[in-house]
Amino acid sequence: xxxxxxxxxxxxxxxxxxxxxxxxxxxxxxxxxxxxxxxxxxxxxxxxxxxxxxxxxxxxxxxxxxxxxxxxxxxxxxxxxxxxxxxxxxxxxxxxxxxxxxxxxxxxxxxxxxxxxxxxxxxxxxxxxxxxxxxxxxxxxxxxxxxxxxxxxxxxxxxxxxxxxxxxxxxxxxxxxxxxxxxxxxxxxxxxxxxxxxxxxxxxxxxxxxxxxxxxxxxxxxxxxxxxxxxxxxxxxxxxxxxxxxxxxxxxxxxxxxxxxxxxxxxxxxxxxxxxxxxxxxxxxxxxxx
Amino acid sequence: xxxxxxxxxxxxxxxxxxxxxxxxxxxxxxxxxxxxxxxxxxxxxxxxxxxxxxxxxxxxxxxxxxxxxxxxxxxxxxxxxxxxxxxxxxxxxxxxxxxxxxxxxxxxxxxxxxxxxxxxxxxxxxxxxxxxxxxxxxxxxxxxxxxxxxxxxxxxxxxxxxxxxxxxxxxxxxxxxxxxxxxxxxxxxxxxxxxxxxxxxxxxxxxxxxxxxxxxxxxxxxx
Numbered sequence: 001x002x003x004x005x006x007x008x009x010x011x012x013x014x015x016x017x018x019x020x021x022x023x024x025x026x027x028x029x030x031x032x033x034x035x036x037x038x039x040x041x042x043x044x045x046x047x048x049x050x051x052x053x054x055x056x057x058x059x060x061x062x063x064x065x066x067x068x069x070x071x072x073x074x075x076x077x078x079x080x081x082x083x084x085x086x087x088x089x090x091x092x093x094x095x096x097x098x099x100x101x102x103x104x105x106x107x108x109x110x111x112x113x114x115x116x117x118x119x120x121x122x123x124x125x126x127x128x129x130x131x132x133x134x135x136x137x138x139x140x141x142x143x144x145x146x147x148x149x150x151x152x153x154x155x156x157x158x159x160x161x162x163x164x165x166x167x168x169x170x171x172x173x174x175x176x177x178x179x180x181x182x183x184x185x186x187x188x189x190x191x192x193x194x195x196x197x198x199x200x201x202x203x204x205x206x207x208x209x210x211x212x213x214x215x216x217x218x219x220x221x222x223x224x225x226x227x228x229x230x231x232x233x234x235x236x237x238x239x240x241x242x243x244x245x246x247x248x249x250x251x252x253x254x255x256x257x258x259x260x261x262x263x264x265x266x267x268x269x270x271x272x273x274x275x276x277x278x279x280x281x282x283x284x285x286x287x288x289x290x
Numbered sequence: 291x292x293x294x295x296x297x298x299x300x301x302x303x304x305x306x307x308x309x310x311x312x313x314x315x316x317x318x319x320x321x322x323x324x325x326x327x328x329x330x331x332x333x334x335x336x337x338x339x340x341x342x343x344x345x346x347x348x349x350x351x352x353x354x355x356x357x358x359x360x361x362x363x364x365x366x367x368x369x370x371x372x373x374x375x376x377x378x379x380x381x382x383x384x385x386x387x388x389x390x391x392x393x394x395x396x397x398x399x400x401x402x403x404x405x406x407x408x409x410x411x412x413x414x415x416x417x418x419x420x421x422x423x424x425x426x427x428x429x430x431x432x433x434x435x436x437x438x439x440x441x442x443x444x445x446x447x448x449x450x451x452x453x454x455x456x457x458x459x460x461x462x463x464x465x466x467x468x469x470x471x472x473x474x475x476x477x478x479x480x481x482x483x484x485x486x487x488x489x490x491x492x493x494x495x496x497x498x499x500x501x502x503x504x505x506x507x508x509x510x511x512x513x
Contacts, residue, residue: 002411002419003419003445005419005420040493045419045420070308071312071316074316074491074497075447075491075493076491096308096309119304123416124341167416167418167449196415198416221414221419222419
């Protein structure tokens with residue numbers, strides 16, 4: 001049975017979980033450990049931590065967050081953002097990550113993918129590709145959270161990364177990221193059908209239908225979700241004692257903007273997929289009673 | 291006198307062993323990541339983990355002088371636990387990029403998933419994600435301490451392109467299915483137990499397996 005994975009993605013800046021649109025205009029949502037624990041309990045299949053500003057501030061706080069998370073969460077944890085060398089990779093694995101995600105450094109030095117997959121195993125190395133659609137319909141790979149062009153064709157790079165040893169690919173369509181308008185199905189499908197390794201679709205989920213679409217029509221093996229999960233969790237937690245009110249969440253208290261955001265929880269997403277014939281591991285409670 | 295059981299996690303310089311160690315710690319087992327023969331010999335139980343290529347792993351074990359030691363441990367009362375590539379290494383041989391000799395603790399071969407298909411769609415190799423494990427006969431796990439508390443059909447986390455094919459069908463502990471292919475997802479023979487999936491990444495039920503292992507090792511120690 002091929003079970004599609006629902007992966008919760010947490011973008012981290014310093015000690016905080018943040019979320020932006022097109023990777024810009026970052027809002028502080030709260031403490032990553034709170035969100036991570038909740039998604040683990042709710043039956044998320046994996047977690048991804050992305051350091052949003054590793055290149056600017058160093059990453060000591062990220063390593064601490066990874067360490068704390070790995071002591072209480074026993075599902076695969078991928079960590080990325082600003083990893084440049086084998087030593088960087090070793091450090092996050094030692095802190096408790098199971099896989100690392102490479103982007104900027106991998107494009108600058110494709111040999112890093114080869115060396116890292118040889119040393120840590122292909123299944124430990126995920127290559128993340130951020131793509132922007134060109135006017136002619138092809139896609140270009142970007143780096144630094146969609147800030148810098150590379151001139152590299154995203155599709156060619158995907159195939160090359162797999163040849164070099166990447167065990168998984170994560171594909172983010174920058175124009176969709178944080179917009180909640182749905183995934184880029186064409187880009188996802190083209191890459192997913194061309195590479196032998198699993199493809200994770202990322203960026204743009206606004207509702208459960210978008211997720212179903214990218215797993216069926218987009219042929220993705222997994223989805224990485226951020227806003228849709230975070231906003232739902234914050235809304236559920238508002239007024240309860242367990243959500244620390246440190247986040248800049250005034251936009252959610254404002255009725256007008258809140259109405260535009262239709263969040264969904266991990267169990268809601270999984271039950272929608274199951275109803276539509278898309279296999280996935282059931283949420284935690286159902287799994288216990290088999 | 292009661293003491294905390296100490297486990298050696300065999301480090302042959304391939305892959306990421308930290309999550310195995312954390313799972314051990316959570317269930318109250320002291321775990322050391324080591325390549326030292328002396329430390330491995332001293333331990334109450336030995337875990338052979340690993341991700342990566344079979345040939346490289348065997349070459350590393352040979353270079354570290356651990357092949358005979360691991361075979362001896364398999365012959366002793368001490369528990370030997372294989373995880374993922376560690377399960378595959380227990381077999382006689384692997385057909386991963388040519389034929390490589392394994393530890394030959396369990397007779398049988400390691401083979402690649404051959405064109406797994408489902409609903410007219412070719413499945414990805416490696417298999418990455420959650421899959422179910424089933425007992426071989428009804429209630430078979432009721433008498434298996436390592437599966438205590440685990441229900442047939444439980445979901446576990448897998449990452450692999452190859453699977454083991456033991457010659458002796460009685461060593462199968464669980465079976466799983468990837469597309470049309472039914473494969474041995476865990477095996478057991480006496481003190482040797484091995485999993486293709488990663489119990490340390492398989493949420494609560496994966497930790498339950500670690501808890502069971504800890505109890506079994508603890509019982510062995512207090513004998």
